[in-house]
Amino acid sequence: MPAAGQGGTPRLALSGIRKAYPAVVANDGIDLAVLPGEIHAVLGENGAGKSTLMKIIYGVVKPDAGEIRWEGRPVVIPNPHAARALGIGMVFQHFSLFDTLTAAQNVWLGLDRALPLAEVERSIRAKAAEYGVEVDPERPVHTLSVGERQRVEIVRALLSEPRLLILDEPTSVLTPQAVEKLFVTLRLLAERGCSILYISHKLDEIRALCHSCTVLRAGRVTGVVDPRTVTSADLSRLMIGAEPPRLQHREVERGAVALEARGLSLERQDEFGVTLESIDLEVHAGEVVGIAGVSGNGQQELLAALSGEDRRAAPGSILLFGNDVARESPGRRRRRGLHYVPEERLGRGAVPTLGLAHNVLLTRREPVRAGGWLDLGRMTAMTQRIIERFNVRAGGPAAAARSLSGGNLQKYIVGREIDAQPGVLIVAQPTWGVDVGASAQIRAELLALRDAGCAVLVVSEELDELLEITDRLHVIARGRLSPPMATAAATPERIGQWMSGLWVGEGAVHAPA
Amino acid sequence: MLRLEARPQPSAAMSIASPLIALALTAVIAGCLFTVLGKDPVRGLGMFFYEPLSTVRGVTEVALKATPLILCALGLAVCYRANVWNIGAEGQFLLGAIVGGGVALYVTTHGIAAPRWALTPVILLAGVAGGMAWASITAFARDRFNANEILVSLMLVYVAQQLLNYLVFGPWKDPQGFNFPQTKTFAAEALLPNLVPQSRLHIGFAIALVLVAVFWAFMFRSWRGFQLQVGGLAPGAARYAGFSARAALWTALLVSGGMAGLAGAMEAAGPLRQLTPHVSTGYGFTAIIVCFVGRLHPLGCLFAGVLLSMLVIGGELSQSRLGLPNALTGVFQGLLLFLLLACDTLINYRVRWRGALHRPAVTS
Numbered sequence: 001m002p003a004a005g006q007g008g009t010p011r012l013a014l015s016g017i018r019k020a021y022p023a024v025v026a027n028d029g030i031d032l033a034v035l036p037g038e039i040h041a042v043l044g045e046n047g048a049g050k051s052t053l054m055k056i057i058y059g060v061v062k063p064d065a066g067e068i069r070w071e072g073r074p075v076v077i078p079n080p081h082a083a084r085a086l087g088i089g090m091v092f093q094h095f096s097l098f099d100t101l102t103a104a105q106n107v108w109l110g111l112d113r114a115l116p117l118a119e120v121e122r123s124i125r126a127k128a129a130e131y132g133v134e135v136d137p138e139r140p141v142h143t144l145s146v147g148e149r150q151r152v153e154i155v156r157a158l159l160s161e162p163r164l165l166i167l168d169e170p171t172s173v174l175t176p177q178a179v180e181k182l183f184v185t186l187r188l189l190a191e192r193g194c195s196i197l198y199i200s201h202k203l204d205e206i207r208a209l210c211h212s213c214t215v216l217r218a219g220r221v222t223g224v225v226d227p228r229t230v231t232s233a234d235l236s237r238l239m240i241g242a243e244p245p246r247l248q249h250r251e252v253e254r255g256a257v258a259l260e261a262r263g264l265s266l267e268r269q270d271e272f273g274v275t276l277e278s279i280d281l282e283v284h285a286g287e288v289v290g291i292a293g294v295s296g297n298g299q300q301e302l303l304a305a306l307s308g309e310d311r312r313a314a315p316g317s318i319l320l321f322g323n324d325v326a327r328e329s330p331g332r333r334r335r336r337g338l339h340y341v342p343e344e345r346l347g348r349g350a351v352p353t354l355g356l357a358h359n360v361l362l363t364r365r366e367p368v369r370a371g372g373w374l375d376l377g378r379m380t381a382m383t384q385r386i387i388e389r390f391n392v393r394a395g396g397p398a399a400a401a402r403s404l405s406g407g408n409l410q411k412y413i414v415g416r417e418i419d420a421q422p423g424v425l426i427v428a429q430p431t432w433g434v435d436v437g438a439s440a441q442i443r444a445e446l447l448a449l450r451d452a453g454c455a456v457l458v459v460s461e462e463l464d465e466l467l468e469i470t471d472r473l474h475v476i477a478r479g480r481l482s483p484p485m486a487t488a489a490a491t492p493e494r495i496g497q498w499m500s501g502l503w504v505g506e507g508a509v510h511a512p513a
Numbered sequence: 514m515l516r517l518e519a520r521p522q523p524s525a526a527m528s529i530a531s532p533l534i535a536l537a538l539t540a541v542i543a544g545c546l547f548t549v550l551g552k553d554p555v556r557g558l559g560m561f562f563y564e565p566l567s568t569v570r571g572v573t574e575v576a577l578k579a580t581p582l583i584l585c586a587l588g589l590a591v592c593y594r595a596n597v598w599n600i601g602a603e604g605q606f607l608l609g610a611i612v613g614g615g616v617a618l619y620v621t622t623h624g625i626a627a628p629r630w631a632l633t634p635v636i637l638l639a640g641v642a643g644g645m646a647w648a649s650i651t652a653f654a655r656d657r658f659n660a661n662e663i664l665v666s667l668m669l670v671y672v673a674q675q676l677l678n679y680l681v682f683g684p685w686k687d688p689q690g691f692n693f694p695q696t697k698t699f700a701a702e703a704l705l706p707n708l709v710p711q712s713r714l715h716i717g718f719a720i721a722l723v724l725v726a727v728f729w730a731f732m733f734r735s736w737r738g739f740q741l742q743v744g745g746l747a748p749g750a751a752r753y754a755g756f757s758a759r760a761a762l763w764t765a766l767l768v769s770g771g772m773a774g775l776a777g778a779m780e781a782a783g784p785l786r787q788l789t790p791h792v793s794t795g796y797g798f799t800a801i802i803v804c805f806v807g808r809l810h811p812l813g814c815l816f817a818g819v820l821l822s823m824l825v826i827g828g829e830l831s832q833s834r835l836g837l838p839n840a841l842t843g844v845f846q847g848l849l850l851f852l853l854l855a856c857d858t859l860i861n862y863r864v865r866w867r868g869a870l871h872r873p874a875v876t877s
Contacts, residue, residue, distance in 0.1 A: 309752050330755030340753070348749040361739055362754040372736040 009072040011036045011195045012057065012088075012164055017066035019052050026052035027063070028219040034164065039186060039196045041206040041227060043239055044216035045435040050199050051405075053216070054166055057197070058090045059083040089162030091153045091170060097141045103152045104137035110156060127158050131185040143272030145295035154182075158189075165189065166197040171205060183209050201239075201436045203232040204464075215239050240437050254471075255285030258455035259306070259338065259424045260319040266305055266312060274298040274479040276305065281457075281474065281481060283424065288446065288456040290470035290487070292463060292495055298479040299459050300343075303428055306457075307340040308333045321423065334363060337423030341414055341430065343459075345406065349413040352402035356394060357383040359401050360416060382419070390415030391441065407434040414442050424455045431465060443469050463492055477501035517862040527860045532806050532813075534859075535852040536820070542848055552835055560835065561827030561845070573712035575822050577784060581606065581776035581793075583721045583818035585800030587728045588772030590809040594732065595765040596745035601651060601666025603797025604673035605644040605773035606780075611677055612643030613778025614788040617703035618685060618696050629702045633716075636703065636782050637775055644774015645767045647673060652766040656759055662766070670797070678790050685788065696788040705783045717779035721815075724772075728811040741765060773797055799825075802850045821846065 010033040017030040026049045034040045044050045055061040057068070059077035068075050070086055077083050083090075097106045104121040111120065121137040128135045133151050141149060150170065157165060167186075171179045186196055186209065200206055206213055206227045213227040215238040223238040261281040268275040276298055283289045293299060304310035306318060308330035318326040320336050330340070342348045350359045357379040361367065367378040383397035392412045394404050401409060410431070417425060430446065431439035446469055450456050459476075460466050466473060466487070473490050475482040475498035482503040485494075497503075540558060547557030565571045585602045592599045616639045619625075620632060650669060654660035678694070687697045705715035731738045740756040741764060751758065776796065781788055803821050807813030828842030 307753070308755060329757070330753065332755075334755065342753055344749065347747045348753050351743055351747040351750045353746055354743075358739070361736070362743070362750060368736045373730075374734050374736060374739065376734075 008035065010034055010069070011038075011071055012197075013069040014053075014057070015067050015069075017053065017056060017063050017068075019049075019056060019061060019063050025219050027056070030066070030216070030219075030221055032214050032221075034195045034197060035212075036163075036195055037190050037193045038212060039190050039198055039210045041198045041200060041210035041213040042216065043199075043201065043203075043206060043213055043235060045201070045240055045437050048216040048239075048435075049219040050216055051168070054090070054168065054197070054199065057083070058088060058166065084160060087161075087163035088166065089157035089160050089164070090166040090168070091150070091157050092168055095149045095153050097149055097152060099142035100140065102138050102140050103135055103144070106141060106152065107137070107156045107159065111159075123159060124155055127155050131155075131158060131188070132181045133185065139272055143270060145300060148296050162194060164195045164197065166199070168199045169201070170198075171200070171202065179205070201439070202464075203235045203436075206235070207232065236436065254287050255453060255455075257282050257319075258285045258321055259283040259426075259457065261302075261306070262317050262319065264302075264305060264313055264317040266301060266310065268301065268479075269310075274301050276301050277480045279481045282484075283455040283457050285423070285455045286450060286453050287471045288450050288458060288469055289484070290466035290473045291457070291459045291476050291481070292466050292473060293461070293476035293499055295461055297476050297499075298481075299428070299476060301479070302476065302481075303340070303342070303426065303459060306426055307338070307342075334420075335365075339363060339417040339420055339422035339425050341410075341417050341425070341427040343428040343432070345409045345413055346402055350401035350409060353400055355398040355400055356387070356392075356404075356412060357397040359412075360386075363416060364420060386412060386415040386419050389419070390445070407438040410434050411438055411442065414445065418445055418449055422449075422454055424457070425449060426457045426459070428459045429462075430458060430460060431462065432460075439465075463495060467492075475499055475503065516865045517858065518865045520861055520863055523860050524863075528808065531856040531859060532808070532817070532853055535806075535849060535856045538852045538856075539845060539849045542852075543845060546841075546844075550837065552837065557831060557835060557837075560831040561824060564830050565823045565826040569709070570712060571826070573709050573714035574826055575819060576718045577712075577714050577822075578825055579818040579822035580715075580717045580721050581780055581796040582800050582803045582821055583814055584717075584724065584776035584779075585769075585773045585797055586803035586807060586814040586818055587721075587724055587811055588769030589800055589804040590807070590811065590814055591728070591732065591738075591741065592765040592769040593804060594745050594809050595741040595761050596748070597762055597765040598663045599648065599651065599666045599766055599769050600663055600801060601648070601668075601670050601797070602769060602773040602800050603793060603795065604666065604670035605647045605770040606777040606793050606797045607670070607673040607677050608643040608647040609640035609774025609777025610643075610781040610788065610792040611673075611680065611777075612646075612774070613637065613640030614696070614699075614781035614792075615639070615680075615685075617699040617782050618788070620703045621697055621700040624700075627702060629704075629706060632702050633705055633782075636705075637720075637778050640774045640776075640778020640781075641771040642774065644770040644772070644777060646770075647774070648766040648770020649763075652763050655762060662762075674790075677788070677792065681788050681790055687787075694790055698787045699782060703782060704786060705779060713784045715779065715783040717776075717783055720775075720779075721818075725811045725815050732811065737764065773800075794825075799846060802846055806849065806853055821849075824849075 012034045014030060014032040017027050019027040030053060042050050042053065052061060056063045059079045059082050068077060075086065104117060104124055107124060108117055108120045124135060124137040133155055135151050135155050144152070154170065171182060190196055198210055210227050213225050213235070214221055215223045215235065217239060227235065261279050264276060264279040266276040274297060279302065291299065301310070305313050308328055311327050311329070313326040315326050316324050320333060320338055323336065325333050325336065346352045360379050360382050364382065367375045367382060369375050380397045386392065387394055387397065390411045392415065393408045394412070404412065414430065427446065430442050434442065443465065446456055446458070458466065458470060467490065470487045472484040473487050473495070474484050475495055477499055478501055480501065482498050544554035544558055547554040565575050585606060589599060589602055613636045616636050620627065647669060651662050651666045654665045655662045681694045681696060685696045687695055705717060708714045708716050708718055741761050743754065743756055744751040744758055744761040777792065780792060785792060799821055803814055803817040806820065807817035824845050825842050828839050831837045831841060832839045
């Protein structure tokens, strides 16, 4: 193992970093040292101050107090440009890509020197091949799924040959195999002397990858440990002060079919879309069905067809409680009891600039009075109820959606849909970028909903999550959906194989009916 | 050196202050302009900001000119909030004038003896229908052929003007009008009732005030208004919610077309009392400025409408009393919009001095 634990000057050393916002002290006396070639994890719940700390290192936020030393010299990092000049690269959790440009053009924009675009494309391909990251530089970003966009960001950061690379929740959208590949990449980078700050809430990953781990809670450091020598329970105790509650798997009586796709085929809408081919899917009341798969294999298209955003499906190919809804609008399907939590929270699941109380109106009609007038009191009361019941940390019902952290906004959106007491709930990436505490809460809420007799369909790229909460699993690959398998009989190896489309001829592993 | 720094939250205070700062800067630049032109800047500015309001007649004239601006701007605010870029309010205004004025002309030439209280609503509703019909061409082209509504609505302005020209030079020309391109003067019953005696101010201004309240309620208290705005703010969220983009497109264009048409009918059956080729002095275009200076908010449109009306009247006054070109009005309008857009930067950014606050990146 390189560097870790060795002496020498840290590449980056923070001491006594403090940052206070009007409402909250985000960082309070934080010390952090990253050695050359070290993979250093920063672990903490949402709101623990990880993001603020990374923004300070990357020059986005100025600390109120404290010192930053870069290779022994005290520095002030006034902006990201200065950070990049020092050799700090960052892959953000929320991407900064222009939708209308191609991947290569986006990378091009961030480059200082005037290179021809073809040259940029060539170096992207080279870098992508070198580290085993699949990126097509010529595709427009708007056609990329979230997972694919992340790969563009990673390659973009790698192109600048950073000496410290900050990764914010990088694995949430990767298959197990792809995570392994990424780890190979990161280890390779570290061996070449690049330091890595790895922000994550996945304890297993941190233990498998990182040499050192700084744990934050409520803006303070609660421990610096070697993750290879401590247990996940230890880490989790440092992070949240207690172990997360284990989810209770209860045997539930499966009810009637609630949501069904019968031979659902859908031609792709643009050249980078995925054509859905003859998809068969059944979700019964009282069960959680999962769809695993790498992003960009037809998840977006399937979700659009099921939710009603794409209404081109052939009549009879989508049934909701036995009714043909293939051509019905999202609003009509919602009135039949189908609710949906989309993958993108800002701009889709919620209007960023509107308050939470107004965002309730996206999927809820209760506050609309006869004659089409809005009942502001009712909107506020409903929002207050969701905030309290789902423990959403927000400035109140009037707080703009974009002022919430990712995890809290997700709790709000999931809460809004669960609060509607749906008959069918479709959830895409329920805990993407959400911290451990909130993830556990959201998963528990989904299971509670199932126990109450709701049919739940979860589309996720996090296999652990699917294995944890689903009763049956499908895998989607290249627009085709595998037969279901009982989650109890599923292994990461088999799912990984199916993700490559290799279920044909294997014989479906049928779930017990 | 000055530097812009992103604010963590958009400033609410700045969003109100920005138009005022822009107005102040416009006044300063205007003052400089007067000085350069060899006029007393105080007197020149007085033509715009004091003279129009110094007499009852002046106030009624300001309100009279503000009325079509406010009405058009209200409709446009709905459009722009829905992300539908109708810039053809001028054409919809002309169609309102043609259809509303056409009804008034029909009543006049056929000598229909109907009371004014019955005729006024008919004329105004005819204007609304005319404006809506014109706007619906744009909506249809966008809906059916995905034609850009900015181009279609703008080009239809010139079609509308030609239509008006054809009518007043042709079939609707007053036979006793010495061959001038104008219709007969409308009969008294076909004219709008006055609001202030001895003035040209008609009930249209009162209707505009009521509509400000109606539009406020529509935008901020109605389900339909909410759906429209979500479509503008976050189209992805509107699709997710299932709000129809087509319904938003049609509603926005019909509402703004209807309002512009209403303004057109009021202008014809109000101060003009007949149709000529010069029914509009660019109200539909000026309303775009009104709309943005008014922050796409109905109350803002009211104030901005009055302000822009003062600029128009001030331009006329400085022409007659100071001998300055009337083009000054256009210059000031352009300045105001330009400076407003510049000042809007302050909503999301604050100005900082570079150097004083930051040391160089690397010290030691």
